[in-house]
Amino acid sequence: MIRYSLVCEAGHGFESWFPSSESFDAQAARGLVTCPVCDTSRVVKGLMAPSLARTDRGRPVGDADLPVPVAPAPVPMIAEPERRIREMLRSLREHVVASAEHVGTRFPEEARKIHYGETRERAIYGQASPDEARALIDEGIDVAPLPPMPDDRN
Structure with missing residues (x-):
């Protein structure tokens, strides 16, 4: 390593x-x-400074000869502005999931039906390819991507 x-x-x-x-x-x-x-x-x-073994001593190095390590100052894993943005994204996602119907891969079809009055109006979310999303926007159908949670990448 x-x-x-x-x-x-x-x-x-x-x-x-x-x-x-x-x-x-x-x-x-x-x-x-x-x-x-x-x-x-x-x-x-x-x-980086290389870690080299000492050869200038004729005896084994004991624990008393080792320097006492000093812990570095903790570095926050996520900066405060990013933490706030992640929390806002999490809240947005939770709101959509709680208040809209998940239609999965039928999203483009259901969005068109709602837009053209073929089915009742309601909030929906699901999957659409970039080409399908562009086609919906070109038809004048309001859609927006639901951003993935940053933690979902890990």
């Missing part, structure tokens, strides 16, 4: 462990390595 000091494009520093250097390179290229503060995937390796 290799521990890397990493830095995002916003200058946030953090550490992460990887099985190998190649593993870090592959994950970073796929956008899987993200900053825990701002969630950007533009992350590079930072400067």
Whole structure:
């Protein structure tokens, strides 16, 4: 395992462990390595000091010779503005789920029926491909995407 000091494009520093250097390179290229503060995937390796064994002593190193580690200051995993945005998204999603009917993949069909007065008007949500959503909008049917929860990615 290799521990890397990493830095995002916003200058946030953090550490992460990887099985190998190649593993870090592959994950970073796929956008899987993200900053825990701002969630950007533009992350590079930072400067690191190598950990080397001492050879200048003729005796084994005892616990008393080891430096006492100092815990780094805690870094919030999510910045306050992002935490508030996530809470608003969660509330929006909970409101839609509680007050609208889930029609699944029938969403484009049901939205058209409601728009053209073929069925009763009601709040609905479901799935539509980007092309289906564009077609609904082109027909003058008001639709909006229900954003996925950021936590759903993990």
